[in-house]
Amino acid sequence: MSDATNPEVLLFASTTQSFLEKEAPLSRLRELHAAGASFDTDWWPRAAELGWTSLLVPDDLGGGSVSGSGVRDLAMVAELAGKTVAPGPLHPVSTVLAGLVEAPENHQGTIESLISGELVASWAVYEPGKPWAPLIPGVTATPTATGFRLDGVKDRVEAGAESAVLLVVADCEGSPRQFIVPTDASGARVESQRSVDLVKSYARVHFDGVEVDSSAAVGTTEQTPELISRQSQIAQILQCAEVVGILDAVLKFTIQWGFDRHSFGRPLGSYQALKHKYADLKIWFEACKAATNAAVAAVADRSPDAEMAVSVAKSYVGEYAPGMLQDCVQLHGGIGVTWEHDLHLYLRRVLLDRSMFGTPEDHNLRVYAITELGPRASWGRESA
Amino acid sequence: MTETTSAPTATESVEEFAARAKAWLADNLPPIDPNNPPEADRGEESPWLRARELQKKLYEGGFAGICFPREYGGLGLPIAYQRAFDDVSRTYELPIILNTPTFTICAATILDTGSEDQKKQHISAVLRGDEVLVQLLSEPSGGSDLAGVITRADRQGDKWVINGAKTWSTSAFAADYGLMLARTDWDVPKHEGLTMFLVPINSPGITIRRIKQVNGSVEFCEEFFDNLELGDDAVVGEVNEGWHVASRQLYHERRAVGGGSEFASGIGAEGKTDVPIDWVGLLKATGQADSERAREMAGRAIVHKAVQEQLIDHVYHGVLDGSLPPAAGSIIRITHAETHQVGFDTALALTGSSGVIEDDDNLIRYGERYLSRQTAALGGGTTEIARNIIGERVLGFPRELAADRGVPFKDVKRNKQG
Numbered sequence: 001m002s003d004a005t006n007p008e009v010l011l012f013a014s015t016t017q018s019f020l021e022k023e024a025p026l027s028r029l030r031e032l033h034a035a036g037a038s039f040d041t042d043w044w045p046r047a048a049e050l051g052w053t054s055l056l057v058p059d060d061l062g063g064g065s066v067s068g069s070g071v072r073d074l075a076m077v078a079e080l081a082g083k084t085v086a087p088g089p090l091h092p093v094s095t096v097l098a099g100l101v102e103a104p105e106n107h108q109g110t111i112e113s114l115i116s117g118e119l120v121a122s123w124a125v126y127e128p129g130k131p132w133a134p135l136i137p138g139v140t141a142t143p144t145a146t147g148f149r150l151d152g153v154k155d156r157v158e159a160g161a162e163s164a165v166l167l168v169v170a171d172c173e174g175s176p177r178q179f180i181v182p183t184d185a186s187g188a189r190v191e192s193q194r195s196v197d198l199v200k201s202y203a204r205v206h207f208d209g210v211e212v213d214s215s216a217a218v219g220t221t222e223q224t225p226e227l228i229s230r231q232s233q234i235a236q237i238l239q240c241a242e243v244v245g246i247l248d249a250v251l252k253f254t255i256q257w258g259f260d261r262h263s264f265g266r267p268l269g270s271y272q273a274l275k276h277k278y279a280d281l282k283i284w285f286e287a288c289k290a291a292t293n294a295a296v297a298a299v300a301d302r303s304p305d306a307e308m309a310v311s312v313a314k315s316y317v318g319e320y321a322p323g324m325l326q327d328c329v330q331l332h333g334g335i336g337v338t339w340e341h342d343l344h345l346y347l348r349r350v351l352l353d354r355s356m357f358g359t360p361e362d363h364n365l366r367v368y369a370i371t372e373l374g375p376r377a378s379w380g381r382e383s384a
Numbered sequence: 385m386t387e388t389t390s391a392p393t394a395t396e397s398v399e400e401f402a403a404r405a406k407a408w409l410a411d412n413l414p415p416i417d418p419n420n421p422p423e424a425d426r427g428e429e430s431p432w433l434r435a436r437e438l439q440k441k442l443y444e445g446g447f448a449g450i451c452f453p454r455e456y457g458g459l460g461l462p463i464a465y466q467r468a469f470d471d472v473s474r475t476y477e478l479p480i481i482l483n484t485p486t487f488t489i490c491a492a493t494i495l496d497t498g499s500e501d502q503k504k505q506h507i508s509a510v511l512r513g514d515e516v517l518v519q520l521l522s523e524p525s526g527g528s529d530l531a532g533v534i535t536r537a538d539r540q541g542d543k544w545v546i547n548g549a550k551t552w553s554t555s556a557f558a559a560d561y562g563l564m565l566a567r568t569d570w571d572v573p574k575h576e577g578l579t580m581f582l583v584p585i586n587s588p589g590i591t592i593r594r595i596k597q598v599n600g601s602v603e604f605c606e607e608f609f610d611n612l613e614l615g616d617d618a619v620v621g622e623v624n625e626g627w628h629v630a631s632r633q634l635y636h637e638r639r640a641v642g643g644g645s646e647f648a649s650g651i652g653a654e655g656k657t658d659v660p661i662d663w664v665g666l667l668k669a670t671g672q673a674d675s676e677r678a679r680e681m682a683g684r685a686i687v688h689k690a691v692q693e694q695l696i697d698h699v700y701h702g703v704l705d706g707s708l709p710p711a712a713g714s715i716i717r718i719t720h721a722e723t724h725q726v727g728f729d730t731a732l733a734l735t736g737s738s739g740v741i742e743d744d745d746n747l748i749r750y751g752e753r754y755l756s757r758q759t760a761a762l763g764g765g766t767t768e769i770a771r772n773i774i775g776e777r778v779l780g781f782p783r784e785l786a787a788d789r790g791v792p793f794k795d796v797k798r799n800k801q802g
Contacts, residue, residue: 255779270782275775282774283715286708290698291691308690315687364683365676371686372664 012051012066012073017080019050024086026342029198032087038162038201039087041120047088048117052077056097056234061104061111071234071300075241075292082245085349087199089159091238092122096167098234099123099178099227103219110165110180123231124154124166124181124205132358134169134176134228139207141170141177147214148172148179150187150207156356160203161192167218168207169228178218178227185210197348232357233299233306236314239353240292243321246346247285254281254328261333268331277327284320291316308370315363318354325350401461402468408445413438413476416652419662424481424654426603427594432516432558435479439513442479442649449487449511451646452495457508463646463700470651478650479513485554486510487647488640489633490517490563494582497621497629502582506561519633520550520564520583520607525799527552527762528769530565530634531574531627532788532796535609537566537581544568544581544619546589546612552763556605557592559585565630568623570794577793578626581618589613599756634765639713641720641764644696661685661727661750666734669745678734685730692716692723711777714770721761728757 023043032039048054055070055077057063066073074094081090093114100107100114113119125134139152150170157166160183168181183190187210193202219227258269258278268274295313298306325347329336336343354360396404416422424431442448443457450466452458459465491510494502509515523533535548546566556562562583569577583590589612594602621629639645653659663682664673672678699716702708708715731750732739739751761767775781788796 258779258781267782269775269779272772272775272784275779275781276768276771278779278781279718279771279774282779283718286698286702286712286715287691287695287719290694293698294694312687312690312694315684316691319684319687360684361680364680364687366683367686367690368663368679368683371683 006067009067009073009076013076013080016050016052016077017083019047020080020084020086023047024081024084024088026084026345029085029087029345033198038159038199039089041162044088044120045117047090048115052090053093053097053115053117056094057101057111057115061101061108062115063101063111069300071237072296074234075237075296078238078241079245079248082242082349083249085198085246085345089120089122089162091235091242092158092163093120094238095123095231095235096121099167099218099231100180102227102230103223106215107180107218119165120159120163121165121167121180122157122159122163123235124157124160124168125228126154126156128153128155128204132356132362134232135225137169137171137176139168139170141172141179143173144211147212147216150179150181150210150212153204153206155193155202155204157203157205159201160190160205161201166205167231172221175221176224176228177221178224179212179216180218181207181210181212181216185212187211195352197352198345200349200352229307233310235357236310237292237296237299239357240288240295240313240317243317243350243353244285244289244292246350247288247321247324250325250328250343250346251281251285254278254331257332274331277331281324281327284324288313288317288320308367311358311363311366311370314358315360315367318360318363321350322347322354398464398468401465402472405447405469406472408447409473409476412441412445413473413478415475416477418474418652419659421653421659422477425601426481426555426558426654427601429558431481432555435482436513436516438477438479439482439511443512448513448649449507449647450649452491452507452511456495456503457511466646466649469649473650474652478652480650480652480654481555482510482513482516483645483648483650484640485519485637486515486517487649488645489519489636490561492636492645492647493563493629493632494620496632497580498582499620501617502620506582509560515560516555516558518553518556518559518562518585519637520553520556520562521630521633522550522552524549524551524606528766530630531578532793532798533565533567533578534798535564535566536570537568537579537614539568542616544614544616546581546583546609546614549606549608551595551604551606553605553607555603556585556607557594561585562607563620563629563633565626567793568626571792572624573790574788574793574796575627577624578630579623580620580626580629581614582620583612583614583618587612597756597759599752601756635710635713637764638717638770639700641717643692643720644700644713644716646700660689661731666731666747666750669747670735670738672734681730681734685727688723688726692719695719709778711773714773714778717764717770718767718774721767724760725757728754 054063055065055074097114100111104111114121127138139154141148141150163183166181166183168179169176187208189206191204193204195202259267261268291313295309298309329343335341449458450461450469451463454460491507494506506515510517521530523535525534526532537544537546562585564581564583565578566581567577568579589610591608593606595604595606596602663686667673667678667682696716699708699712703710703712732754735747735750738747742748772784776783
């Protein structure tokens with residue numbers, strides 16, 4: 001994803017990888033799960049120290065990237081983290097930072113604490129019973145003498161119980177706005193929600209007359225749709241990159257299984273029915289990578305095609321990855337459906353990434369709507 | 385119009401090249417609507433005459449063979465220049481039908497394996513628009529098992545005498561030369577007794593017959609060879625080393641079929657039947673512009689097509705930088721077929737009964753295109769063979785059992801004669 005010939009990028013990648021292998025192996029994931037924990041709160045600042053949280057933040061706000069393209073660097077971290085289905089709030093923290101750095105006024109302190117890892121934050125965007133629709137919040141923000149009063153319920157907030165502050169999308173006099181709200185504010189109540197993932201935790205958050213100062217607002221009303229769009233794109237490319245990392249790891253050991261496992265005196269991979277299944281996995285993996293790389297590049301370059309590229313990737317990766325994991329289960333045979341085998345750890349995360357921040361079907365609708373708006377030269381190269 | 389060829393300087397940037405191409409195109413080639421290009425039925429004679437004319441103009445203007453070496457009449461530039469030319473030339477009439485197989489497969493293979501004389505003669509001739517090339521590979525006796533061809537080339541004095549039949553050669557009737565694979569030694573295993581010949585199509589001893597396809601197209605041909613005589617100068621590569629040449633053809637073909645060849649110039653549709661499906665137009669015509677179900681289905685087809693384009697780029701660069709083996713070209717060959725399938729299946733579903741019974745909007749064309757859906761999964765080698773290639777040569781799994789391996793070809797079991 002990042003320039004593989006840049007020595008600083010290579011060093012950053014190898015440091016990140018060895019940190020993940022040492023500190024976040026699959027066995028650690030199982031331990032956290034057994035302890036009912038989502039991630040180690042002491043661990044996150046050390047991950048932040050490697051630079052993961054500073055990548056999206058410009059130098060003048062205390063951040064900095066490795067390659068000069070923080071989005072590409074961050075996608076690389078997400079991909080590497082996918083290889084071990086790493087725990088931790090990389091996605092929610094990055095998503096919040098993506099919004100704050102576009103409108104840093106009054107939020108420099110929050111940005112600094114997020115960079116150091118001492119603060120965890122998350123984006124409160126979903127609402128109970130509603131699909132992915134970030135621009136039409138039901139939670140309301142009513143202007144008061146000193147700021148705003150928030151009422152309503154958000155849910156599916158990643159790491160909500162571990163977050164000290166939330167970036168809340170709320171309707172303010174007919175327009176969406178975003179506010180930084182402490183989770184311990186009077187009138188805020190956090191309930192945890194179970195997810196299919198082994199460690200990732202989610203929360204439903206009630207806001208009953210939560211009062212915030214006017215400085216809690218992030219950006220102007222006019223700016224907000226753009227901020228939400230940027231945050232969505234960052235969240236979605238991180239999901240795609242994480243899935244690419246997962247597929248990379250899972251395909252590696254599933255292909256190796258095809259060489260090592262013998263039936264009727266032959267390796268599994270010598271049977272044409274299975275060889276063709278393996279071929280399909282390879283094809284779809286390269287396609288997921290191609291789509292993700294294109295989306296990451298478009299977001300990194302703030303291309304006018306970024307929204308299209310991200311929805312294309314999110315749809316394609318979301319359509320294929322879960323089935324690919326199930327194919328890998330099938331290729332493993334009975335061991336693949338045991339708790340003991342690691343496949344389900346990967347399958348769980350892939351499922352979560354498929355369904356959060358827009359399903360493939362949601363993104364297909366978006367892609368159609370963008371196409372309807374007008375022809376784009378770059379989307380019509382070949383027939384059918 | 386005759387133009388002074390302005391050869392690009394070594395230091396010309398991609399942007400400068402694109403700007404120069406843009407200006408030249410505006411002055412020299414007819415503009416077209418890329419969504420409604422002129423009809424170019426490969427089964428007719430006139431599109432081939434037109435393509436030769438257009439190619440001649442490109443050559444005279446200094447924009448032919450962008451990625452072919454300079455010594456054979458090309459420009460010797462990297463693919464970025466070709467892609468830039470593709471971008472600026474979308475709205476002009478180009479000789480798209482010359483791309484495959486003439487440029488992307490035949491000329492590319494001659495470049496890899498031909499003699500110096502053959503390269504000098506034929507590559508520059510195709511770039512000038514003077515020659516159209518065709519592949520004479522498949523035979524009525526079998527397609528996927530290409531090394532099992534039974535067309536024979538027998539040595540008689542200083543001549544080669546050819547007898548047999550070839551099939552599925554695209555537009556052979558309009559071609560000047562064909563790359564023809566024949567058996568020259570029957571006493572060795574199948575891959576070791578083959579020789580590739582460059583055959584002048586208008587020779588005595590060749591009879592051409594058209595094949596009519598399900599969609600009515602008559603572009604493909606069958607050729608019968610009755611004592612066709614060729615000299616040694618017709619041999620491409622070495623005698624009995626024809627499999628090496630054929631392998632290069634297959635390699636170039638798989639890349640070309642998926643849309644990943646640097647030797648293709650222009651990325652527009654070949655004709656109306658090749659135009660990308662206009663999903664927004666289709667939904668309007670079927671009264672489904674506001675149907676969420678229809679919009680979602682069409683959106684999915686758009687996604688698949690977009691990813692195919694991204695994948696072509698990804699695989700091309702992966703093979704170039706070594707992160708993917710050359711056999712990975714088969715990936716885009718398969719996804720090309722699957723993208724067609726998603727497109728045609730979705731169009732069939734969305735058109736409903738108006739896709740099968742003619743109405744004012746001519747939506748029946750989607751039903752008709754569906755009839756030929758599998759063409760994309762067969763032409764250029766079946767997708768099953770391509771999956772074997774990925775399983776064996778990309779992933780490294782054991783080869784399929786071949787009963788003819790190591791056996792002299794004359795002893796290999798062949799089709800039962802009915």
